[in-house]
């Protein structure tokens with residue numbers, strides 16, 4: 373995307389207002405080649421201009437079920453529309469730490485509106501390779517709240533945490549090529565389309581077309597510097 377587009381996302385809507393209350397106290401990892409601080413140093417919830425990204429609790433099952441039960445939300449995910457019981461299992465997993473604090477496997481956040489507190493989606497930061505400092509982002513939102521930039525705002529917060537708190541080198545996201553709302557979101561963030569896998573797998577009975585989008589830490593630094 374044109375640089376000006378990414379800058380608009382970071383500057384106009386998000387970065388100036390993203391207030392990450394994270395602390396940097398250096399790595400507390402023992403016996404691990406971590407270059408970023410440990411999970412224990414990350415202060416959750418995370419605040420952005422309009423959102424609070426917080427940990428999941430068992431009370432969130434109904435709000436998540438409201439959108440994960442929808443065919444349109446499940447369409448390009450590796451799961452089918454979920455029953456309330458299935459959502460309860462997922463939410464219970466998300467509420468627990470995934471991996472050791474010094475090297476988490478993933479961090480899943482409930483995305484809630486500051487105004488009123490409604491849970492509008494979930495977003496995840498996956499640590500794919502600690503040594504090579506590779507991270508992945510994912511997001512899934514209730515369509516009742518679509519088209520207002522909330523998912524982009526939450527995903528921008530994940531990029532900031534990944535690069536600035538965990539010192540990741542590269543962050544990527546992937547989606548079905550037909551999932552235009554997903555890849556447009558990643559373009560809005562200033563991520564580059566790195567790959568288009570053509571008919572490389574079967575997905576829900578059809579050939580899968582998959583896009584990869586990514587950003588390097590120096591590209592993130594450029595975006596942040598340009599906006600200053």
Ligand SMILES: CC(C)(COP(=O)(O)OP(=O)(O)OC[C@H]1O[C@@H](n2cnc3c(N)ncnc32)[C@H](O)[C@@H]1OP(=O)(O)O)[C@@H](O)C(=O)NCCC(=O)NCCS
Pocket residue numbers: 385444445446448449511512513514517518519520521522523524525546547548551553554556557
């Ligand atoms: C992917 C997904 C999160 C994208 O949702 P979205 O509503 O398009 O994304 P956002 O919340 O960031 O909203 C962006 C839109 O709001 C608009 N917008 C309105 N007000 C805005 C504001 N104040 N700030 C920023 N954008 C604003 C943007 O222009 C954009 O509109 P456009 O797409 O018409 O250009 C959503 O479609 C989803 O959850 N899908 C189902 C799950 C899924 O497939 N997840 C991805 C798996 S790979």
